Each structure stands twice: as structure tokens, then as C-alpha cells.
Amino acid sequence: MKKLLIAILAILTFSVHQSNAQSVFDQVNDPYFGESCTSIMVGKKASTDGSVITSHTCDGRYRTWLDIEKGQKFEKDTTLEIYKGSLKTETAWDRRNMKVVGAIPQAKETYAYLNTAYPCLNEKQLAIGESTIVGPKELVNDEGMFLIEELERVALQRCTTARGAIELIGKLIKEYGYGDWGECITIADKKEVWQLEIFGEGPDKIGGVWAAQRIPDDHIGVSANISRIGVIEKNNKDYFMYSENVFSVAKELERWDGNEEFKFWKAYGKVEKPFKIREFFIMNALAPSLKLDFEADELPFSVKPDQKVSVRDVIALYRETYEGTKYDMTQNLNVVRKKYNKEKEEIGVDTIKALNANPWPNGDNRKLYNYLKDESVEYQRTVAVSWCSYSHIIQLRDWLPDEIGGRAWFSFDNPGQSPRIPIYCGTTELPESFQYCGQQRYREDAAIWQYRKANKLATLQWQSTREGMMEEVAYFEEKGFTELPKLEVQIQKLLKEGKTKEAKVLLNKYTRDFTGATMLRWKELENEYWGKFGLGF
Template sequence: MVYNKQKLSACTSILVGKNATVDGSIMIARNEDYRAAWPKHFVVRPRKEFSTPQSFVSPDNGFSLKLPRVRGKYTAIPEWTDKYGFFEEAGINEYGVAMSATESAYANERVLGADPLVEKGIGEEAMITVVLPYVKSARQGVRRLGKIVEEHGASEANGVLFADKQEAWYLEIATGHYWAAQRIPDDCYAVVANQLSLQEIDFNAPEDFMTATNLEQFVIENKLNATPHSFNFREIFGTQGPNDEVYNTPRVWYGQKMFNPEIKQLPQSEKLPFIQKPAKLLHREDVEDLLGSHFQGTAYDPLGKNNQEKNHFRPISLAKTQESHILQLRPWLPPEISGLHWLALGVTAQSVFVPFYASLTETPTDYQRGTATFSWDSAYWRYKLLGVLVDPHYPLFGEKLATLQKNLRVELNHRVRESDHYALQMNADAGRLAYLTKISHENAALARNQVNQLIAELITAATDLSPLNFTTDENL
């Protein structure tokens, strides 16, 4: 089997600054899209202090890197098998740094001709593993990953999300050794969908931009910039074409339509801004709604009735989503309580975001299970089953699913408020961590039990929906 996630993955990301949210939290979030049946696990990687030097070797392409002796604790969402790489995808570490990797992107032939991708360079599958446990701020995360790309090369073009309790950053790797990163303004958000998205780079604003060494000189020497009076990263390094306008830009358009409905734009536009200031402050639920969206309220909704254009654009939530995560950092709370790793397994539109405190010491057992074939003991497969049951009968079952999602959102929101308050009364010691772990497991159990009840109800109802049914005269 040849495994190349770069060619197939198609995620959607959003980053939100602290002054763009109602409660002052910072959020980075992403749908991880690859295959309709490819389980994800959710784990905690414990802190480890090694007595001897450590190294990482990728089972995917042989990329190797020496690692520090101290590995910080972090949450992660790895694949069910590491045969083709680790793909830990997202997590929050013990220092309060969040990272999500990656948003697959594509560079144009001109820039790749000047600096080709490196076969044994770093790729998506390795990034969380070799970066997140070793950084104590979002800026450090950008610098560490950028240095790795410059010194060891990159095997793919990718976008990577970072955040801490003060700021969020988006880093884009365009070629084998060149990258750029921008801090998301505190009062703004950014939606990204499989394109290089950064626009004007200000090399005189180090507080807001970081880049590879000699990035500007590389572009000048190779005559890559068609507008020398500016430095538009997207236009220099990215792609703009019919594929983007069907597959990528409509998702960014819809996200900006949700949060800035007053701005009129076209879904095929190649000029959509990277940074937007929302018309009103955003709740976490707004981010959930974006990640679970499929062009509702437009002619492009695949679930819409009689929509002429419903299969014209690729939606944000689709069957190939493996999991969706929102990494929420709340600056007003102590480190143990601040970070919430919200996780929806399977298809976002058909799943439930369950809150886990990032400081938990272990995840529920069913979140650590699941292989390529369906099994009852896997959280991933439970949520996939829910979607499979709803799909053939959306007019009948869709509302039941929506009711479950609404009720669980209310209950889980309430539980987070209560557990935050209770945890604040406790001393910052092992007792607090044990409590937050317990609450996280109970949140998962609450969702599990209600999903199981709905699955049982849907299976029972579906028994009478067979095409072999026949209306019989009740007198016979």
C-alpha cells in the first residue's frame, strides 16, 4: 500500500484571536479530512525525562531529528496505526501551547522549481510529535518548526496552527526550505481551506510576522514576484485556478459569510482576505457550527432540497472527516483549567464536540481503541455508526440527530461551567488533576450514553424502512 496523505487530505481550519471572542478565549480549530473509514485515537503523552539523547525517525519517509531529553506532556490524536506515520494532528501541552497540524496546501511550479520539496524532509505525520512537546509558547512553536524546515527540509506544503494564552499564529510551509508565519490580530479570525493563504508580509514587523531566513532574497534572486512593490505570499508561492475555485475558496467564502454576512463576496473569488474582523464577537459554538457546516442556506448545500448547485462545491463537513477539534485556551484561568481540547470524532455535522481538560492524565479507554474495521468498543466507530444510520434517512432521522446535538451541547456547556468553578476551589495539585480527569471521562460517558440511546432508537425505527415493505389490508 502506498500511503500519501498529502495528496488526499483536505482539511478546513479556523483561528480566532482573544478579542474576537465573547469570553476572551483564543481558539484554533480544524477538521481532519482523509478517509471515510480511518479511525483516530485520543491519547495523553506523559511527560518524560530521558537520561540519554533521543531521536525521531519517521516510518513514513525516513525523516530523522535529534530530540531534547525532556519531553513535555501533551494531548494528541494519532492514527489507529503508525505503519504509515504518527499523524498526531493536534493537542495542548503542559505549558499551555496548542498546535494543530496540518492544513495541506500546494505551491506553484515556479517556486518549487527554485526550491523543490525534500523527499526525506519533515511532513504532516511528524510535526506534532517533534514540535509540540518541546515549546513553551506559540512563537517558540513557529520558530522550532521553521528551523526544522530550513535545516532538514519539508516533504510537503502545509499550514500549521499555533496558540497560547496570549496569541494565535498561522505558519505556512511553501517549498522545501521556505516558510512564513503571521500572528492573527487579536480582534480577528482566519479561515483556511487547502491553499497557501498568507498575503502581505511585513518584514519590518517582527511582532506580527516571522519568516524563513533570506525569504525575501530568495524571491528576488529567482525573480518570483510579479508585483515587486509588495510581497504577497499567496500570489508568489500559491496556486490560483479552477480546482481552487471549486474545492478551496468556497469554504473560505462560506466561513466569512457566516461571520461577516454584511460583506458580499463570490465563492470562486481568488481575492478573499486571509484576515477578517467578525461583525460580532464569536462564541465557541460559532466555531463548531463552521466546522460542521455544508453550505446551509445556500444553493450549494448537499442536503438541501432541489438545490440545483448542491454538488458544485466541496463542503466543509463531509464523509471523509476523521475528527474535528477545537483547542480553546482561556487566559483568565489557571494553567490546569485553562485548556480545553474539544473533540468530535467522525463526521463533524453528525457528531458531538466533547470537552476534555487538556491537563487530564488519561483519556477514556474507548477513545484509545478502533482499527480499520468497525468495532463496538471504539468511540470513533460509535460516532461513525450514528452518521451511517442517519445518512439514508435524513428527512426522518436528521431532526432526531439535531435534537441530540443541541441537548448535549447544553449539558456539556453547563458541566464545563460547573467543573471550572469547582476546580478553582481546589489546590493546584494532583487532586485537581484527578478531578479534571474524572470530569473529562464523565463528559465522554454522558455523550456516549446518549449517542447509544439514539443509535438504538434509529436501528429500531429503520427496521420498518425496508424496500421489501408492503402496505397490507389490515383485514387480511
């Protein structure tokens, strides 16, 4: 019976997941298209410990398998195949629906990198976040060789700095063409973080247009599916990089008249203004003294936070659902409960939050609530969403060896519910369950389902499960931040002794053991929630 219930839950979960996120992959005109990822950036002087931070939520039905792609050395005249279709595969060896679209000369040597759906971190502390910014259809050229995930892969294989990665990506786009919708990638190294926005230049042009702007070291930035780069300061090369055709293409396509002030987001972004709720909420949360206005025509590209930002602050922002604010989608989901005295006599009523009220209602639930009472739920795009495949917050630290200087705080499924697992630059192996994607179907061997089952069950009575689940999330967060400094001391000692292999084995074991502990606890939560159903939960 329990297996049947789990199977039913899997089907329901996947259908809800699809209903929320299907448009990210299939229907350009659906309102969810482009509402797929959030990236928060922190400059080294804006962070509490001097680290540079970039991040990413992969929101949608993308692959959830990940592995460590090893660095290699190559002979002369070797080529690298470029693919389309890698975002939906079920394993690293699954080649269904993948297509080789071309090849480029291979580098003499490549670096190891963390191979997520959107590749994110290499062994040299180069990290990349991603956020689709869509743009107008008229800019898209399907014949361009490179999709954004392949540009990220090549950059991580070959580059050690953010500026070097931007330069390489610009060259690849110019020579081989960009074949994707508008994309932003937030590229960070040990010193600085940049926001790079890329578009095609029309269906008849093999190439692309792009601009990159650096987040000042004492600022934070946000990219959340909207082009945000504004005026390009041509003579400020320390903060701006851009394609040589960025102005001419805008003129040719009549997206800029050549007279008014040129703003990149206005020319290419297909948006009324360069921000929505997520950019506003995050910036306002970190810099409330600026008194940013959600009704403004434009927000600053980046802001200086009122207080320095820790990586734990960023982790907390990725759990954000705007609870307690006017954007809270549960604020009107209340029920009346009768009150009784000791003699079980009715003495009045209380208005309380409905136990099933949760900040991730799917479309049908929102329609039902609003049918019963108009304007019960006004949809808001929260930072944490139930249709997230995975997310990571990456911090880069130049005072430590690369093996431990860069670390990703990684989670599967809803970032508002799941624990985060530390993965270092020096990690060379991941747990076996990370090798399988759980987005195509329910499968026990896929890591994501070890968290998703408890997460989805918890939302059915979120007002009663939330406190306990958040205690577990907090426990593992504290566990990581307490244990990792000690681990890093051990790793540094091994590296100084020349025991690099032993150091990496220790990193592998820590990630494996930490993962195992979180999976075990989430399995216990799953069983606990099933048990409550038997009591009329």
C-alpha cells in the same frame, strides 16, 4: 442477523469513506487531494470571553486513536527519533509502516500533550490546528526529515508560546529539511494565534520556505487547504515571521520575477486565488457587513467579526453544510407526495425534500442524481464532511490555571452529526476506546464506531432523522457548557489546596463519564434507526 447488517454497514461506510477521501492519501491528481482540513482561528479580543481559539478538522482516512503523551525529563546526549508513517497506525503501539528517518537532540524536559494524528494541545496551553495547502510538486523534497505532524509533536513537547513554536519549527526545517507537501498550521497560545504556512524549496534542497502571519487580536481567520498569506511586511515583526530564503527561493524557481509585488500565496500556493467556498462562507457569516464577494480575486487575510465570536459559534460553523443557501447540495433533491383528505381521497400533491436527501452525498450518488436530471447537485466542499476522522475546537484562557485554561472540544467522525467531548490541558488519561483507530477496519473497541454507525444510518433518511439527532447534539453541548464552569471551580479549589493529582483525576473522570454518556445515547440512536428499517423506514 443484526450483526450481519452491522458488518454490511461497516463495509459500505468504509467504501464510501474511501471513495470520498482516498485521494487525500494516495492520488495527488484526484480533485479531493488537499481538500482535507479546516481551521478557524479567533483572536482574544474577537471572542466573547477573551479566549484565543484555534481548531482543526482531520478530514480523511487518518488514524483516530489518541492519547496523552506524558512529559519527561532526560539526561544529556539523549536523542529523539523522528518518524514517517505515523498518520495511519491502528494503535499507539502499532509500528507497521512506520520508519525512523533520523534523530535530533532531545530536550532536557518535555511537556505533556494531546497526541492526535496531528498533535494539538500541550499542558501549557499551546495549541495547533492544521490544514494541508499542497502547493506545486516541484517544491517537495521527500528526503527532508520532517513531516508536518512531527514538527507539531516536537513544538508541543518543547514550547509554551506560538512565537516560540514558529521559531523552533523554522530552525528544524532549516537544519533537517522539510519533506512534506505544503502545510498550514494554526498555532495559538494564551495571548495570540498565528497562521504558519510551510513548503519545501525543491527536490535538491534540504530545507524549506515558510511564512507566518498573526491574526489580529480582534479578528478571525480561516485556513481551508489554500495558502492565504499575501504581502509580507518585513518591518512588522509583531505580525510577520518568515524564513530568510522566502524571497530568494521564489526567484530561483522562477515563481516570482522580483519586480511585481511579492505575495506568498501567489509564489508558492499554486492557486488562482487564495480562497474558495469555506473561507468565503465562514468569513461572510461572521462579518456580513463587509459584503465579501465570492467572485473577488482576493479576500482579506482575516476579518473583524460584526459581533464577538463564542466557542459555541465556532462549534456551529463546524456543523455547516450551507443549508438554505445557493450552495446547498440538497436544494434540488425533491419528490412529489400525494395529499389525501380524511376520507383518504386524493386532493392534490406536495413537493417535499426527499427523505434520503443529505448534505454528504458521495460521488456515485451525485452522478446518479445528475444522470437522472442534469445539474441536480453541484458539488460544494462543505465545512462538515462525512469523511472526517476527528475534529477539535480548542480555546485557551489566560485567566485560569493551565490545567483548565485550555480545553479541546473533541469529536469523532462527521462534525455535522457527532457530539463534542471536553478534554482539558490537565487531563492525563483518556477512555480506553480512544486507544484504537477505526479507520483501517470495523472494530467495536474503537471509539469512532460508537458514533459512526448511528451517523451513517441517519443519513439514509436524513430529513426524518436530522431533527432528533441534532437535539441530542444540542443536549450534550448544553450539558458541557452548563457543567464545566462548576467543574472548573472545583478544580481551582483543589489546585489552590495543592491537590494537583486529585484535580487531574477529577478531570479524567469527567471526560470518561461524558464520553460514556454520549456513546450510550448514540448506541440508542443506532438501535432506534435499525428499528425503523423494520417498519419500512
